[in-house]
Amino acid sequence: MITFLKIAVSGKGGVGKTLVAGTLSRLLARSEYKVLAVDADPALNLSYALGIPSNVASKIVPLVNNEDFIRERAGVDSQLEDTKGFQTFFKLNPKVDDVAKKYGVTGPDGVKLLVIGTVGSGGSGCMCPANALIRAILRHISLKSDEAVVMDMEAGLEHLGRGTTRGFQLLLCVVEPGTQSIETVKKIKSLAEDIGITEVAVVANKVTSHEDKVFIEKSLDELGLELLGVIPFDEAIRRADIEQVAPIDYSGNSPAIHAIQELKNQIEERYE
Numbered sequence: 233m234i235t236f237l238k239i240a241v242s243g244k245g246g247v248g249k250t251l252v253a254g255t256l257s258r259l260l261a262r263s264e265y266k267v268l269a270v271d272a273d274p275a276l277n278l279s280y281a282l283g284i285p286s287n288v289a290s291k292i293v294p295l296v297n298n299e300d301f302i303r304e305r306a307g308v309d310s311q312l313e314d315t316k317g318f319q320t321f322f323k324l325n326p327k328v329d330d331v332a333k334k335y336g337v338t339g340p341d342g343v344k345l346l347v348i349g350t351v352g353s354g355g356s357g358c359m360c361p362a363n364a365l366i367r368a369i370l371r372h373i374s375l376k377s378d379e380a381v382v383m384d385m386e387a388g389l390e391h392l393g394r395g396t397t398r399g400f401q402l403l404l405c406v407v408e409p410g411t412q413s414i415e416t417v418k419k420i421k422s423l424a425e426d427i428g429i430t431e432v433a434v435v436a437n438k439v440t441s442h443e444d445k446v447f448i449e450k451s452l453d454e455l456g457l458e459l460l461g462v463i464p465f466d467e468a469i470r471r472a473d474i475e476q477v478a479p480i481d482y483s484g485n486s487p488a489i490h491a492i493q494e495l496k497n498q499i500e501e502r503y504e
Contacts, residue, residue: 235503237265237380240397243406244416245387248437249273251469251479252406252492253384254281258480259496260380261341268332270370270383271347278384279347283478284339292337294349295369301335305368331369340481370399392423401503402431404460409436409444414451421457433460435495440465461495463488 237260241253250273257269271278271294279289295301336344348369370383385397397403403424407413417434424432434457436448445462452459466488472479480489 235500236378237382237499237503238399238401239381239404239499240383240385240400240402241404241406242385242392242397242420243387244408244413247406247408247413248463248469249387249406250275250277250281250384251488252404252435252437252463252495253382254278254283254478255480255489255492256496256499257282257343257380257382258341258478259493260382261343263496263500264378265380266378267341267343268336268379268381269343269345270381271345272349273384273386274349275386276347276349279337279339279345280476281384281478282339282343282345283481284337284345286476288337292345292347294347295331295335296349340478370397392420392427397424397429398427400429402433402499403429405432405434405457406437407434407448408438409440409447414448414455417452417457418455421455433458435459435461435463437463438465439463460498461491463491463495 239256241249241256243249253269257267261267269278269282276292276294279292280286332344332346336346338344346369381400383397383400403420405417405420407417421432434448434452436445436459439445439448439462449459464487466486468483468486469479469488472482475482479486483489
């Protein structure tokens with residue numbers, strides 16, 4: 233029985249969020265899901281992880297940088313703009329039901345990529361038009377029984393602070409062996425609870441030894457977090473990055489890809 237999935241992938245910068253989000257999207261598509269991959273990271277690397285050609289990806293303008301789109305959907309009147317370029321009052325529920333269809337780019341395995349980008353101004357209280365637009369897009373995404381959304385979040389806590397992940401089934405936190413990575417997950421867990429995300433699980437990446445795994449397991453046990461998957465350090469992933477090839481296309485049988493396949497199976501079993 234195929235169900236719908238709505239997954240946000242988070243974690244400290246450099247831990248492998250985009251590897252997990254992109255590869256997971258491709259594998260779900262191969263399991264008969266209609267997948268929408270959402271890039272909400274300012275690094276904008278999800279297209280590479282999905283295998284979308286660079287000449288196509290380079291032409292994509294993130295929605296938050298498309299001023300005409302924001303003005304149209306947020307209902308901003310140019311005659312009433314403030315000194316920052318946007319008026320104080322704007323639509324909190326702009327029309328976004330056609331965004332994925334109009335602005336999405338289709339890649340390998342039929343995965344559709346929607347590049348949202350991220351709002352430049354930080355702070356949990358930000359209510360600018362671009363932020364309202366992001367919230368509306370992500371909130372609108374309601375899924376049928378054969379569809380999945382995988383969002384590659386920006387590193388750290390900004391999206392959680394703005395509440396743009398509210399309504400996602402699973403917040404998947406990627407960690408690597410290291411104290412800073414674990415500390416970030418601790419903060420993510422706290423913020424996720426504040427906005428009503430009850431399902432938070434962890435994926436360990438770049439694991440090189442049994443000692444690495446034990447360190448992560450012990451740290452997560454103290455935080456009351458579930459370790460859903462373990463991805464070993466894989467030289468093929470580094471080579472894929474150097475050659476700018478999607479990891480799943482560079483070496484589909486590598487240990488890391490096999491581990492993400494198992495992660496995909498665990499998620500499907502969890503929600504079926």
